[in-house]
Amino acid sequence: MSDKTKNIDQILSFCKEAAFDLQFTEAAKCKAAEENRVLIGYMPIYFPRELVHAMNGLAVGIMGSGDRKQIVKGDAYYQSYICHMPRGLIEMALDGHFDEMDGFLFPSICDVIRNLSGMFQILGKGKFAKYLDYPQDFNRETGGVFYRNELKIIIDHITKINGVKLDKDRLNESIKLQNLNRRMLNEIYDIRQQFPWRLSAVELYHLQRAGIVIPVEQHNNMLHDVLDYIREDVGTPMDKIKVVVSGSFCEQPPIGLIRSIEQAGCYIVDDDFLIGSRWIEGQIDDQSDDPLTALANAYVDMSTFSSSVYDVNNHKGIRLAALAKKRKADGIIFAAPSFCDPALLDRPILQKDCEERDIRYISIKFSENTGQFKVIKEQVGAFSDSIKLWDEPVTV
Amino acid sequence: MKQTKYTLGIDVGGSYIKAVLMKYGESPALISKRVEKIRKRNPSQVSDDIINALLKQEGLSIDDLAYLASTGEGEMVKRKTGHFYSMTTHAKGAIFLVPEGKTVVDLGALYVRAIKINNEGRVLNYKMTGQCASGSGQFIENISRYLGLAIEEVGDISLSATTPELPSGICAVLAETDVINMVSRGITTPDIIKGIHLSVANRSVRLLSSLKPESPAVLTGGMALNKGMVQAMVETIADSKIDIEVIAPEDAIYAGAIGAALWGGYRYEKLQKEASAVIA
Amino acid sequence: MAQEVTKEKSMLLQKKMIGGLFDELAHVKESGKKVVYTFVPGNLSELIRAFDMLPVYPEINALQSGMKKRSGGFIKEAEKLGHSEDVCTYVKCDVGMFLNGNKGPADTQIPPPDLLLLSYTGCFTFMKWFETLDRIYPGVEVAMLHTPYQEDGKITPEMRAYMVKQLKEEVIPKMEKVSGKKFDEAKLKENLQHSADAEDYLVQIFESAKHKPSPIDGYFAGVYYIGPVNIGFRGTPEATEYYKQLLIEIKERIRLGKGPVTPEGEMKKERFRLVVEGPPNWTNFREFWKMFYDLGVVIVASSYTKVGGVFDLGFRHNPEKPLESLSDYCMTVYTNHNLPQRIDLLSKYIKEYQADGFLVNSIKSCNSFSAGQLMMMRTLEERLEVPVGFIESDLVDPRYFSFSNIKNRLDSFFQMLEQRKIILNQKTPVA
């Protein structure tokens, strides 16, 4: 095994650990390393981590407990017809997994997360628990101003905890680091689009998810190495179709599901699993005199599409179709968590857009702790069969 | 090389194992078939026995098979050449049985699948039941067992219903208590049975209706042998204002196995071609 | 009995108003009036009326389809289109109604919208719903009004400024464009005054339930009482008139010591007083109500009747500050309250209305209400030591209404309250 391969293996196994570490050991280490450092937990999907970075803190992405935690108390808070993720979050909160966190952010995405912010307030978790109301008005002067003020409230919360004041240069520096992070992630996606076997979807998932719980500098180093590795011709291609997976932006699919999709004959060439880390499509101005406004404007001007964002002037179905085309995908797999209103309400709209453009798709539902993939495998298998067995064989 | 190629398809289901022996070529033909209830036996053992029995019946040996294709839960079949997903095989099998079929509804013991196909049997779209067995054949098996009826006779009994009574819940297991309750209220056996059939049909038609199905729909799977079930499907489809004809072919229960055998033949030829290409 | 259910004057007034509106809607082609689709929580009725446009509330259509037992079919239609079983059934019911020719609950034609006014106060699904409508009616003007959530339990100047700016720059210009009329501030002010008057009466009406016995049912009958303000009559003199009349009737009932009027007749003896959280079930509304009536249960207060505004906490529309007051209205409706505020409100109701118990009707397909209800219930139980009950149903999906299930739970809950009363009475020392 070459040194390079060894290094990549190490990185990936570190990421696998870190990504699902429900104790957030890496974050705790980071906090302990410096006095005044704060940990701010944020729920899916997107949050500008650079802001917390500039305030001497680490924004820690909290994506649910997956299949790693047995839910007992969490069920006391949620009926059976509500998605699985928030009950995992509550269970973790009650079991002390978040004790190191100084504050919590609940980016607006749906009613469940919104109400969860109130539950954290009642439970008295953290020094603050803020629902971050993203504007649905995409004008800089209206929505942008409102959003900038929301960010300002977060800054004030953090200042109150660690005394750090927002510094223009520091924020610009943080923006630069996060820009680099996004750029490298996107490049990995670009390479995988052509050579999906060079890094499996599961590996990429681990790599990406680790990135939201560790400092950006550390993650940038890893991305750098991984990129270096997959720019070269590694791995062996297989006879599989290429798909884009859409709808799993909040509650995360179990690893077994991602694996089953690839095993049943598909390469995942794009997805919205951890869309937050690629939310801003482009580079945020990192030279600005008012970087807070730059952050706000980036949200208003450069956000990707998602079910949690109002889209009347910019239909997401068309954007999804464009993505599938750009990635040269053979089809789309709509994979949404059960009971997820935003994702499921969008399905008919998105599917219609696909049909109009002759894009083939299938839809499945999961929950983060699903353990049985038989039915899903059969459906995905039939999907890939139906493309493979009839269409011209995929030339590799 | 032998002129006629034999392929064998085996469909290991939740409660029955079905196998067919086919002649593969220009116009494939069904030679013989066999179905066996698993009944708490080891399915891979039962599969082996069926395969042997089929071969013996035709005086063949395992080496005479160009391809032994499994489907369903057939990944456990030891001597298989390859495995295909149920949806793919049912689609192919259905079109073999009913060439004009446009839609397939596979009514099995555990799952119901509604599949839209093109004239080559390609899966265009589908819907499938997942985590709840409330619309499955097992449901009917359980209830008929409880009422002391053989699975072969429920169909006719269901046809004689006058005022069917639907079970109040959907659970395939708790419906037993519903049935107890119905019996205690004096509901007749045919009406109960028909109610159960309608409840299963309801769930199946729900899958079907979201597919924008085209006519005719081929029913496959074991429940297609049940005349009461077929009738319940027809009624429910009419109630849902879906305008499609329903065909339940005689060999419906073998559709998966037939599809597997056909795909096996197809793969065999493809592999042969590739091999000869390599040699050339 | 029959003579007891004779329609009171207020009922007739309401019937006339609503019938009139649907009639007007059916005839917009002739009248040339423009039609605005919008939602109940945080609706801008006064503004719409100021432009002389007519409102359509898809939720109201959905709930009435539920009451008319049509929703089941509509929902199935929508599911055929790929809508999931898991999501809000109002949306599916609305989509199904559209597919069926958009015939409203009164069998009159509901005209297509000229403007989709999307204020999505308190529920994300509204946003998805309008995205769906946007596809159904391509090219129709859409105005988006984003109401910030009271995440910290208060309304900040920045939130208000954001809303006023959206009203000025997004909503009003689009209304001007669609209606072809200039914004008339004087007219809006006049409407706001009517609203404020009606709201004064409405508060008195709901607070009458503090009497023992309560003269009204603050939930089942309450949903009728909020009808006029919630479906577009807020800001009209008719609404004020209706509430005035209603209050007169209620005062008379109090004088006579009478209980609420129900479809089954007059409630004879008030045996339990409950506070209820969550919307009612519409498909089996009467059956549902009857279960309470049969056992002498009166619902003295409910949160659902506050989705169109929590006026008893003091908010009134204010002609002096028209746009600010419209903004504040949107931000103060029940669903825009955060969880701690909701709990405080319910706790206030339980205490002030002297309830014997607290009941949650959890709606399977409504995340906005349901997520968090269990915690609200637990917190109230601990805080007030009040017995709590929990049932599950749905708004308009008949498949999710299990009579025997709900009946069993309610029976147990009422028997539990009953026994509590008996045993606790036995234990209290005789004074």
Added chain:
Amino acid sequence: MSKYYLGVDLGSTTSKAVIINEKDEIIGKGITNTRANYKVAADIARQEAVYDTRFTLLNQNLRVESGLPENIEDLLVSLDDAFHFLEFDIRLQKLYNEFLKVGKSAFDNKLSKLILAELPGLIDQIRPQIKEAYLHGGLARKSQFFRDVVNEQYTQAVDSLETEYFEKFMLVFDKSITPVENEMIEFDFKQLATDALNMLLEAGDYPELTAGSKLYQKVAKQIQIIADEKIDITNMVGTGYGRALLPFPESCIKSEILCHAFGAHAVFPNTRTVLDIGGQDTKAIQVDGYGLVTSFHMNDRCAAGCGRYLGYIADELNISLNELGPLAMEAEKQVNICSTCTVFAGAELRELLNVGEKRSDILAGLHRSIVMRAMSLIARSGGVHNEFTFTGGVARNQAVLKYVSAMIHESYGEDITINVHTDSIFMGALGGAMFARRNIDVDLPEKQKRSRAKAV
């Protein structure tokens, strides 16, 4: 004359009756499976409870007599066992007659002949085994019902025949059992008890019990006395899933939630949380210091997580319900069960067996999963704060109990006391009987109307 109170719990799978005296002591209990005829089920349970009461009285009367051997208690237990066997035997005879009828009518001639020829042998094969199980295996106390007892033995016997006839013979059983089960048989207590005594005499397990011995005479005499005693029910309360169909006045019908809680609380007064896992629902109930319910949660109508789930699995494995728990207790590990649905879990079980997992390990996983579901309900109802009592039929299953205890302790603290009564399955009926004794005035509207009418 003594006053007796009756509680009847007509459950979804089992029907239970409990008779208590004025001191709230259980003096008789009866149980049978719920079947299509609710009235028969309730009547049989009640009849059994009355017989059981007679045995209790017999026991009491004999205990005060002098000169009886030390092991008289054992002897009475054996007498009870023999009594139950005799009841069983009468029913078995009826079933056999039904078998013959079905065998004649349901098949073509050839098949019919074949089946009729085999049937006597089958019965001869199973009867002695069952007799032995009753007399020396304590079968009567395992709450297996006629249907299950016969089914188990019959299936085994049929299994040894040619496979192709298996389904046919099973059909004979399925067709015959229902009518037999739905027949209410009035037994002659005096006769049966005397026969039972003679049976013991014949068996010779008790050397002191010889024909004409003092012991024999004393017991025989008491049987006569007790059999003539009138057992008057002063008041009764019905509860359970089928309570609405019980032929009781409305004021005597109570929700099983209240009854389970009341029963559990009466036996364990410090209980604040009650978990009842029955045949088709699971309830988590919080009670206060008076035994009054303050809140409760029950599951949706899905068999996953209830007793029927285990029943289904037992059927799948062809073993009886009471073997399930002990088997699961032998597990060395728990195999994770991915399916929620009962039917799918059954299929998964078959697959797991097929890939070589051990039966006990899979069962452990299945038991654990049912407990996980119950834990959700407990959490939803408000958690566990003080003493916890586990009731319902499933509480008899040791493996379920083991997991319940472990998880309660894990989630709510090691110091939580966990109670299970040996008669956990009767808790609802007991609560009912206790309500009947307290005669708590249920101020139902019906009654109100009546009293008002009088006043007018």
